[in-house]
Amino acid sequence: MPKAQRTTNDRAAAPPRRGQGNGTRLERSAARREAILAAALDEFSVQGFAATRLDDVARRAGVAKGTIYLHFRDKEALFQELVRSVLGPFVGTLEHVLASEVPARVIFGQMVEMFVREVYGTRRKDVIRLIVTEGTRFPWLAEFYYREVLSRILGAVRALLQRAIERGEISPSVARFPQLLGAPAIVAILWNSLFERFEPLDVAAFMHAQLDLLFGAEKDS
Amino acid sequence: MPKAQRTTNDRAAAPPRRGQGNGTRLERSAARREAILAAALDEFSVQGFAATRLDDVARRAGVAKGTIYLHFRDKEALFQELVRSVLGPFVGTLEHVLASEVPARVIFGQMVEMFVREVYGTRRKDVIRLIVTEGTRFPWLAEFYYREVLSRILGAVRALLQRAIERGEISPSVARFPQLLGAPAIVAILWNSLFERFEPLDVAAFMHAQLDLLFGAEKDS
Amino acid sequence: MPKAQRTTNDRAAAPPRRGQGNGTRLERSAARREAILAAALDEFSVQGFAATRLDDVARRAGVAKGTIYLHFRDKEALFQELVRSVLGPFVGTLEHVLASEVPARVIFGQMVEMFVREVYGTRRKDVIRLIVTEGTRFPWLAEFYYREVLSRILGAVRALLQRAIERGEISPSVARFPQLLGAPAIVAILWNSLFERFEPLDVAAFMHAQLDLLFGAEKDS
């Protein structure tokens, strides 16, 4: 989406339908909160944090500007909640997959598939991008991502690689840099966000190519 | 409070010393321009384009706010000149290195060394980061980088890989994604800008590990 | 010091009295808009468009600076709306008066009275002055005034003079320049705005003197 100018009047999902029976007061409040988070992600992704106007977030969410402040202390808290709400629930499932006992090659194959489906194909991709683009301005952001996501994944990957080395599935030297496994994922997200219009990158194939380097080329795709 | 950390009163190198014999008028004008560019890079790198105040750039460069406008049309032009001035002179040297006729493995080893010395060890690293962080908001930025830098590098790398495959130095499958060679470089820059305080990444070793994957482990590093 | 006289802290009519029951929200919004227009007219009339600070307009209107932008796109739009809001409603009444069937002399006498009461005695006088002083810098302003006001008045006056000539009330030669009837009105406004402190000009008498020239001296005033 290289669009830089502002979209004006496209709101999120359903029209407000105020005063109708679509849920209890609590449910409606929660739905509003979600709508705001979704709208904020849209805007932050395109404009960046600093250049995003809460006015636009509110319009896109179909709420009034003041409503945002009923759910979030300020713009930065909204950003923080956004990152947590998108990434938080995901962390648990990651460790689960990595703890499996099947061969490393198979697990990493599953990881690629999972990344493409659950990250690259979803809004999580945008949050990952936001961490890269806003991380230096918001130390809590880099820290949150490192502590809650990266360190856990890397820990699990290190354990997995250790087992793979012990089984002779992989060369010992690469275990020093588990980041080598994640690098193509990050690069794929960034590449397509910046250069897709010039030269699109096939994310899954790209990641598999890196797996081929690590484990030797095999049957898959 | 969207103001993240904000450095206040550190100016560039030498104090102004108005009216002294530090160069001709033209020389001092050029020096000021450079000081502004350097200060802008500092600020843009930390705050991002949108959150950077030209006031801070001016203070850091040791000039008055209005002086910026003697050298650059507006904030975005300053940004544009910044990217061009840092990357422009570099583009030529890149192709020179990649055109060498020694074995691919050797060339890529030189590339790693060159990247560490000429990019990671310099302000160019910060400009690369800016392209990643601001590229979606400034289409000209992504386009400039793709046309002037990426496409040229990738073209040369592809040619190099082709020769390497023909000589049997490398497996044919990887030639499809020359980006695999650059991925560790980008990831290393981003990793250390975000997570160095938690877990620093040895850039050279990281890149060499990827080379080992491509060519098989060897003597170097 | 290009700041001529500058009135500082006199605001409009009533103090803000926020949160009190002075009208519905819509009424208060409209009242604010009017206050801003009135304040803008005051400032523009004295300082001219370019030298007027919106800060001063806001203070005089008793609102914050940002409030102006809730009602007007920018400074020039405020100016435009100001001219339209003051002159617009007046255009219709003009033609009505000129269409009367009584003798020309009587109609022009009524016109004088109407001008003194409805233009010279009101803010419309200031808008007329603004058209003279800012008309060259804002082509839309001169055009608006010519199309919406002048050409209509002149058309009606020409018709009226034609009838007067046919009835022998007036010499044919003057019909060529209906502007001769309006000239004293314009000159009176300008004279008193510039030289009243030295030598005030009796607007009604001045205009009647011109009528006397056209129709011959008679009973009135």
Add this chain to the structure above:
Amino acid sequence: MPKAQRTTNDRAAAPPRRGQGNGTRLERSAARREAILAAALDEFSVQGFAATRLDDVARRAGVAKGTIYLHFRDKEALFQELVRSVLGPFVGTLEHVLASEVPARVIFGQMVEMFVREVYGTRRKDVIRLIVTEGTRFPWLAEFYYREVLSRILGAVRALLQRAIERGEISPSVARFPQLLGAPAIVAILWNSLFERFEPLDVAAFMHAQLDLLFGAEKDS
């Protein structure tokens, strides 16, 4: 000249021809001063005082910005000198003409011709306009014009009208408003500056029509 956008690189009369023998140092200084005054009049006339940039004046005059300050204390002093330099020498000649002993009708006929030639056909017209447009913002301007020009002209005109009345050339009632004689002149200048593109006004004919009203229609055009 309804042109609102700025003309960029058209300088006044002769190219600088620095270092050539076009006069003594004093002569060249005086020439520069004149060039600046001429350029200032051009710019002030089109943009108005407040919106005129001394940068543009300097460029149009073919001098550097700083040079203006060698001749004039500040922007307002430049404006003041401009008005004085254009109108000052003219005042004397006016009184001379009005003191003539020929019939009033003849004198006024000469005045019309003189106005068209010496005012409307010259830069003096622009200064008159500036007095109208900037007079409220600069009290000294209105005062200067009233004291040095208007009061003198009106005095002479009053005396002339008095004589004309005594000779029966004119009705006594009009002597009360000598401004009636000048009104068409002012209105003609303003009309053509604002509305010439829609409906040009023949200045000489317009003024003669007013004379015809005062003295009765006669031979002259």
Add this chain to the structure above:
DNA sequence: GATGAATGAGGGTTCATTCAT
């Protein structure tokens, strides 16, 4: 004298945040 780079106060405009309804 003449220059024009440099200055920095000032003004138009934006937008996060508040609060009366």
Add this chain to the structure above:
DNA sequence: TATGAATGAACCCTCATTCAT
């Protein structure tokens, strides 16, 4: 609870004025 009009601090950019050359 939700609204959105109102606020005012902040920021980009301009331009009158200065001053070292």
